[in-house]
Ligand code: SF4
């Protein structure tokens with residue numbers, strides 16, 4: 001079997017272990033699947049058990065371990081109807097929202113999110129790509145090159161019959177509004193900060209095309225703490241960089257690799273000089289630290305991954321080291337409005353919520369609460385897909401929406417683009433990125 005990702009980091013996994021039960025075919029990919037020790041911990045509803053698809057109604061066939069068992073059977077040729085495309089396996093993998101919960105919480109760190117990318121690549125090779133998968137994966141390029149698309153999204157959101165037609169033709173749920181990109185690119189003003197710490201701020205597709213105010217806020221905050229900011233990917237319309245996340249989410253590994261290579265070449269010289277590479281959208285920035293390691297792009301990957309940090313991680317580290325000082329306005333000190341914080345699954349998977357907490361603790365008098373919830377359900381494009389809309393909503397209804405309903409007066413902070421979209425769609429309330437909250441309250 002040809003694998004599309006580089007699974008060599010699993011080469012020695014389970015070797016010599018009589019119980020590892022490594023499938024006969026699949027090479028290093030099979031070893032990545034076989035790291036599951038079949039403890040079935042992921043099939044209990046204990047607090048902290050990770051998988052959002054399992055948590056919905058405790059269906060054991062939608063747990064991480066069940067996916068592993070089906071994949072092993074497929075690789076061993078034990079499934080009816082041709083292995084990877086057997087309906088039980090297709091359904092189980094389809095409902096994995098790639099939250100990376102298992103990567104962190106499974107006792108043997110099964111990385112189902114990465115396994116799903118390989119699985120989708122295998123499926124694409126045998127069944128081809130749907131038009132919807134093509135559209136979602138090519139979104140960064142479409143937004144940059146096809147300005148009519150921006151108008152079309154706005155019209156679709158205001159004309160229910162077009163949304164219904166799009167559902168029939170493309171499988172995009174008519175029940176959910178689509179996030180609307182801004183029409184014109186934002187101009188960013190970068191100040192010279194004499195003697196300032198050089199940092200790179202990566203303008204990901206979602207901030208650049210949908211929420212440029214987050215980029216502006218991040219620039220202002222970073223400059224306020226004395227950073228000399230270089231903005232990558234948003235100053236010149238022709239200079240476009242993308243992490244490749246949307247391609248990876250649809251199993252288009254070769255296209256993701258091309259995007260990754262271009263971005264790595266741009267970022268590597270800064271990383272070589274020890275300059276932090278800051279990102280705002282967790283799913284984009286963390287791709288540089290995680291999935292890039294499986295793209296076989298060599299030394300540049302580790303160099304860049306070693307300097308890639310989330311905005312909140314950068315601030316938290318600077319605060320801890322006494323290098324960064326934020327000063328707060330009188331308004332911040334007087335603020336009585338509670339702040340509810342929803343973590344993106346990938347932030348939680350790398351422990352970045354500790355950094356969120358550390359930064360929020362700096363704001364005098366702010367009353368913040370971290371919401372105890374699993375995935376919001378949107379998970380990239382998952383919640384926009386007609387067949388997944390209700391499942392995605394049910395995921396949000398498990399804990400996130402009740403927590404927000406209980407505090408109708410609260411400000412909401414969510415650093416993930418799709419989390420903000422889900423919150424706004426389901427509650428009608430806006431959600432801010434941490435950078436916007438800090439800008440609102442700083443002196
Ligand atoms: S996926 Fe992880 S938690 Fe679930 S059975 Fe396998 S090892 Fe245990």
Ligand code: SF4
Nearest residue numbers: 051096097099101102
């Ligand atoms: S990535 Fe998330 S949804 Fe997928 S199996 Fe792991 S915990 Fe479940």
